[in-house]
Amino acid sequence: MSFNMVVLVKQVPDTSNIVEDAMKPDGTVNRDALPAIINPEDLCALEEAIKIKENSGGTITVISMGPPKAEDALRYCLCMGADKAILLSDRKFAASDTLATSYTLAKAIEKLPCFDIIFCGRQAIDGDTAQVGPQVAEKLNINQLTYVFNIAQLTKEYIVVKRDIGDGYEVCKSPLPVLLTISSKANTPRPPSVKRAMAYKNLKAQKGDNGLILLWDHNSIGADPNRCGLKGSKTRVKKVENVVLKTFDKKDIQPTLDCISGLLKELMEDHIIG
Amino acid sequence: MPNFYKDNKDILFLLDNIDISKIILLREKDFKEKDIYEYAPSSVEDAMENYKIALDILGDICGNVVAPMAKDVDIEGARFENGEVHYANGTKEALQRLTQADFMGFTIPRKYGGLNFPKTIYSLAIEMVSRADASLMNLFGLQEISETIYRFGTEAQRKKYLPKFCSGEYTGAMALTEPDAGSDLQAVSLKAHLGNDGRWYLDGVKRFITNGCADIILVLARSEPNIKGARGLSLFIYKRDEHIKIRRIEEKLGIHGSPTCEIMFTHAPAELLGERKLGLVKYTFSLMNGARLGVAAQGVGIAEAAYRMAYDYASSRKQFGSSIIEFPQVYEMLINMKVDIEAARRLVYFTSNIVDLKESFEERLANSGDKTLKKEFKQYSRYASFLTPMSKIFATEMANRVAYDALQIHGGVGYTKDFEIERVYRDARITNIYEGTTQLQVHAAIGGVITGGVMNLTDELILKINDSNLKQGIFELKECLDSCIKHIKEVGDSQFQHYHARRLVELGIFLITSCLLAIDAKKDLRKQKVADIFLNRAIAKSHEYKKYILSIPPSVINFKNEILND
Numbered sequence: 001m002s003f004n005m006v007v008l009v010k011q012v013p014d015t016s017n018i019v020e021d022a023m024k025p026d027g028t029v030n031r032d033a034l035p036a037i038i039n040p041e042d043l044c045a046l047e048e049a050i051k052i053k054e055n056s057g058g059t060i061t062v063i064s065m066g067p068p069k070a071e072d073a074l075r076y077c078l079c080m081g082a083d084k085a086i087l088l089s090d091r092k093f094a095a096s097d098t099l100a101t102s103y104t105l106a107k108a109i110e111k112l113p114c115f116d117i118i119f120c121g122r123q124a125i126d127g128d129t130a131q132v133g134p135q136v137a138e139k140l141n142i143n144q145l146t147y148v149f150n151i152a153q154l155t156k157e158y159i160v161v162k163r164d165i166g167d168g169y170e171v172c173k174s175p176l177p178v179l180l181t182i183s184s185k186a187n188t189p190r191p192p193s194v195k196r197a198m199a200y201k202n203l204k205a206q207k208g209d210n211g212l213i214l215l216w217d218h219n220s221i222g223a224d225p226n227r228c229g230l231k232g233s234k235t236r237v238k239k240v241e242n243v244v245l246k247t248f249d250k251k252d253i254q255p256t257l258d259c260i261s262g263l264l265k266e267l268m269e270d271h272i273i274g
Numbered sequence: 275m276p277n278f279y280k281d282n283k284d285i286l287f288l289l290d291n292i293d294i295s296k297i298i299l300l301r302e303k304d305f306k307e308k309d310i311y312e313y314a315p316s317s318v319e320d321a322m323e324n325y326k327i328a329l330d331i332l333g334d335i336c337g338n339v340v341a342p343m344a345k346d347v348d349i350e351g352a353r354f355e356n357g358e359v360h361y362a363n364g365t366k367e368a369l370q371r372l373t374q375a376d377f378m379g380f381t382i383p384r385k386y387g388g389l390n391f392p393k394t395i396y397s398l399a400i401e402m403v404s405r406a407d408a409s410l411m412n413l414f415g416l417q418e419i420s421e422t423i424y425r426f427g428t429e430a431q432r433k434k435y436l437p438k439f440c441s442g443e444y445t446g447a448m449a450l451t452e453p454d455a456g457s458d459l460q461a462v463s464l465k466a467h468l469g470n471d472g473r474w475y476l477d478g479v480k481r482f483i484t485n486g487c488a489d490i491i492l493v494l495a496r497s498e499p500n501i502k503g504a505r506g507l508s509l510f511i512y513k514r515d516e517h518i519k520i521r522r523i524e525e526k527l528g529i530h531g532s533p534t535c536e537i538m539f540t541h542a543p544a545e546l547l548g549e550r551k552l553g554l555v556k557y558t559f560s561l562m563n564g565a566r567l568g569v570a571a572q573g574v575g576i577a578e579a580a581y582r583m584a585y586d587y588a589s590s591r592k593q594f595g596s597s598i599i600e601f602p603q604v605y606e607m608l609i610n611m612k613v614d615i616e617a618a619r620r621l622v623y624f625t626s627n628i629v630d631l632k633e634s635f636e637e638r639l640a641n642s643g644d645k646t647l648k649k650e651f652k653q654y655s656r657y658a659s660f661l662t663p664m665s666k667i668f669a670t671e672m673a674n675r676v677a678y679d680a681l682q683i684h685g686g687v688g689y690t691k692d693f694e695i696e697r698v699y700r701d702a703r704i705t706n707i708y709e710g711t712t713q714l715q716v717h718a719a720i721g722g723v724i725t726g727g728v729m730n731l732t733d734e735l736i737l738k739i740n741d742s743n744l745k746q747g748i749f750e751l752k753e754c755l756d757s758c759i760k761h762i763k764e765v766g767d768s769q770f771q772h773y774h775a776r777r778l779v780e781l782g783i784f785l786i787t788s789c790l791l792a793i794d795a796k797k798d799l800r801k802q803k804v805a806d807i808f809l810n811r812a813i814a815k816s817h818e819y820k821k822y823i824l825s826i827p828p829s830v831i832n833f834k835n836e837i838l839n840d
């Protein structure tokens with residue numbers, strides 16, 4: 001029993017290490033100021049795929065849409081255990097919103113000979129939309145299971161997963177093929193293999209059908225340029241407003257056990273911590 | 275997102291400035307494996323790049339996975355329940371990550387699944403792991419076991435065991451110590467007897483066995499009941515089965531994540547490793563020398579952790595209106611810590627490289643009768659014989675000193691469990707005890723000091739020093755050691771030599787380490803200052819030692835009865 005798996009990953013600015021010039025004056029993210037990393041939950045998605053490959057066998061194809069630099073992210077995925085990677089890079093893809101992105105990704109997936117499971121991270125730490133995965137599933141006309149943190153059962157016909165629903169979880173079953181979005185609760189992604197990292201250190205994305213990282217443009221996937229990038233994006237940013245969080249209320253808490261537990265209780269009731 | 279490789283400028287300095295091409299060329303044998311293994315290097319530069327890639331990945335694991343769990347590992351510790359040992363959860367997780375990243379066959383050749391890295395790089399890896407969690411090094415550092423099987427086992431044994439070590443499926447242990455045979459391994463009494471079926475069987479008890487719950491244990495046993503002492507001992511490979519019983523694990527001051535087991539063998543089948551009677555005199559010494567170097571690197575890592583904790587605390591703690599790091603008494607301690615760490619790292623790195631060269635020449639020599647190889651092998655072998663114990667002495671005593679001062683800088687809170695320095699302080703304490711106490715290391719190194727090995731090496735190293743001031747200082751050190759040796763020889767009493775042995779060996783360590791730091795001084799202005807401080811402290815200490823050795827009457831060796839039995 002082996003599975004053909006696809007993992008969608010995105011290279012994002014590392015918003016967990018904020019530096020002073022992290023935002024541009026117009027309120028957008030200054031991507032040059034922040035180191036590029038793979039979206040953390042995308043790595044959790046890849047880890048789930050690798051676990052399935054280890055247990056049941058199969059192949060993992062990682063796909064990323066992004067600038068040429070995103071090949072670094074794909075190289076990392078190969079080092080973690082993916083078999084093959086595809087970089088969707090084309091000026092026509094630039095400035096895509098979730099609609100255009102999911103269109104492009106879906107077109108690329110359709111070019112693959114077959115797939116059983118598509119894995120995505122729950123959401124990306126830059127846009128935080130959590131929309132791309134579900135939209136890809138819609139376009140491919142397959143089932144989607146979002147907020148997955150555990151794969152309970154997997155057969156050639158169906159999958160059973162646990163979905164995080166906030167204050168509990170839901171067990172869902174779906175036939176294959178299916179698209180899953182994986183939350184960080186699912187696992188801690190493994191480190192890259194040193195052997196692979198050494199072997200692949202000079203690996204570049206290349207055009208054509210051969211190679212570990214294939215470079216595809218809109219022609220390779222037969223995408224309509226009008227549905228890609230800025231042209232294909234329906235979202236328009238009208239204005240970005242900076243919100244400065246202010247405190248209005250101040251409370252002194254004494255450092256005693258009672259006062260601190262009182263504070264904790266209050267914070268939990270207000271859902272500030274949980 | 276701390277990366278214990280990238281955030282360590284001194285490790286980066288070593289990799290960028292110290293030429294280790296000789297060992298790379300020897301190990302990679304014309305880079306012919308590049309056509310067989312995708313990850314084999316094609317040139318010296320390529321190999322260096324590979325080492326850096328590996329250390330980067332390891333640095334990430336150490337900084338972001340291992341170190342954050344170290345506190346919990348210390349609290350939870352390895353547990354002994356129903357006759358079985360359980361690692362702490364953090365230990366299990368860390369081992370899993372290291373295995374996934376292919377780090378469990380660090381020095382083993384590629385054909386058995388390893389990375390074929392030199393010990394020089396392995397030492398840096400051990401240091402990084404130890405900085406993250408000293409107790410994890412005891413499991414990660416047990417790669418000496420597979421290395422020993424590689425060096426002395428048959429091809430069949432290599433094929434049988436090594437791939438599983440490299441894949442992380444097997445963990446190892448070395449069972450040497452017994453209740454009545456600690457430092458004195460010649461007294462080992464665990465019995466090995468050859469059964470009628472042609473197999474060896476082990477019977478007896480071993481104590482203080484790190485990871486005695488391992489899958490594969492190298493056991494030192496008496497195979498020749500009629501031969502007393504070292505020559506009656508052989509080394510065996512034992513694969514865990516029902517013939518072993520773990521009786522207990524020790525409750526220790528530190529390194530709680532590392533289980534220290536008492537194990538009993540009852541008619542346990544085992545394979546002979548190498549030849550009979552060479553168990554202690556050849557294989558165990560080789561195994562222990564590797565382990566000693568590993569512990570030296572562990573000392574450097576622990577000290578690095580302690581220093582950083584002290585530095586951070588001193589930078590943030592405010593008293594009398596400023597950070598305490600602004601006070602000369604505090605920053606003087608920090609400077610000494612930092613200088614000593616860099617000095618020890620340099621010595622361990624240098625020693626590892628010498629050991630690498632020695633082993634590579636040894637391997638080449640075994641495959642050819644070339645006499646020129648023999649000469650080089652002998653030279654490296656001689657140097658390694660005193661550099662290994664010296665590295666262990668210097669790095670582990672330094673680790674204790676640094677941990678002590680780091681806790682001191684924390685003041686009262688350092689003595690509480692609120693800060694991590696107390697764990698590091700406890701963990702450091704074992705390093706100058708296990709794998710041979712400092713006193714045993716002194717015993718192993720004194721020959722090199724007295725008979726000229728250290729002086730020969732110093733003369734070689736001095737040629738590479740540019741700075742005349744530093745050179746002058748080193749001559750002063752050399753003069754101190756020289757007059758001490760002369761005096762000891764004049765007195766001509768071996769008891770007197772042993773009485774001063776620790777001081778003599780330390781003088782040798784000062785001399786060699788000062789040379790190494792002085793050589794680096796030409797590469798970097800900061801390193802010049804590091805060398806300056808180290809050398810000046812070494813000179814002061816050397817004069818103190820010299821004064822004491824030359825002025826105390828040789829009859830001091832007879833004071834024991836009067837002073838101790840008062």
